[in-house]
Amino acid sequence: MANEVSPALALLIDGDNVSPKIVDGLLAEIATYGTTSVKRIYGDWTKPNLDGWKNCLLEHSIQPVQQFAYTTGKNATDGAMIIDAMDLLYTGRFSGFCIASSDSDFVRLAARIREQGVAVYGFGERKTPRPFITACEKFVYFDVLSPPDADQSATQKAPPAEPARKVKLDKPALDMLGKAINATVEDDGWAKLSGVGSHLAKQAPDFDARNFGFQRLTDLVQASGIAEVTRDGENATIVRVRLKGKGASVSASRKA
Known part of the structure; x- marks a missing residue:
């Protein structure tokens, strides 16, 4: 609908755990969830390890927040992010929070935000602790965000880039999809793919077709070998799936 308002989102980036190379892909991903009204990144900007951020922050209008490291071995950046997140939460202006970090220190923050009925979208590396992943409504790994290569001239001559990581659809993934x-x-024995995707996200916030080398869940289901896919509705926009063979009959009998 033309008058539909896009959900307002707050993006908080842990500068100590995120590279500027993924920001283009990160913002493109977040745009599928809503409009980023607040974009902040936290770190000690007196340290040389954050020098590479300057151009990126200017280009994307991300606000840097200075946080000195008061003592060695303690991360003051995380504390500043948590305080700001709670301040923003209490304004009641946001439908969701996007937290970019691979740090387990944000587990309780994510859980608290969701207790308020507000969505949390997490972004981090593969090493991100499982508790933080499961505390989020949706979690996306940095390597599937497909940031553009620095050498644009090379990419113009090269074929379209494939997802950064390809993983075989193993038995746990197939079992999760079947369930x-x-x-x-x-x-009628068929399930809407949108409902299947929502259920998968509830089972595992980091279940993403791109983790297995597919751009869309439809492609993953078709390649899985355990389900059939059909399209209905005007312009065939409604995708429906059902398990093949015994799985399909069991599904139908369960509903009978």
């Missing part, structure tokens, strides 16, 4: 289809199947 999601079974859990959302309708009376």
Whole structure:
């Protein structure tokens, strides 16, 4: 709808744990969830390790927040992020928070924000502790954000870049997909792919088709070998799936 208001989001970046190379992909991903009304990055800007951020911050209008490291071995940046996040939460202006960090210190923050009925989208490296991942409604790994290469001239001649990481659809992933289809199947034995995707996100916030080398969940389902895919509705925009063979009959009988 033309008058539909995009959800307002707050983006908080832990400068000690994020590289400026992923910011283009990060902001593009966040744009699919809503409009980023607040963009802040936290760190001790007197340290040389953050020098590479300057041009990126100017280009994307990200506000740097200075936080001195008061003592060795203690991360004051995390504390500043948490305080600001709670201040922003209490304004009631935001539908979601985007936290870019691979640090487990934000587990309780993510849980507290969600207790308020506000979505939390997490972004981090593969080493991110599991508790922080599961505390988020959705978690996306940095390496699937497909940042553009620094050498643009090379990429113009090269074929389209494939996702950064390819992982085989193993048994746990297939089992999770099968359970999601079974859990959302309708009376006719088919499940809407949108419902399957929502159920997968509830099971595992980091379940993402891009983690397995696919751009869309539709492609992953088709390649899985355990489900059929069909399209309905005007312009075939509604994607529906069902398990093949025994799985499909079990789904239908469960609804009978």
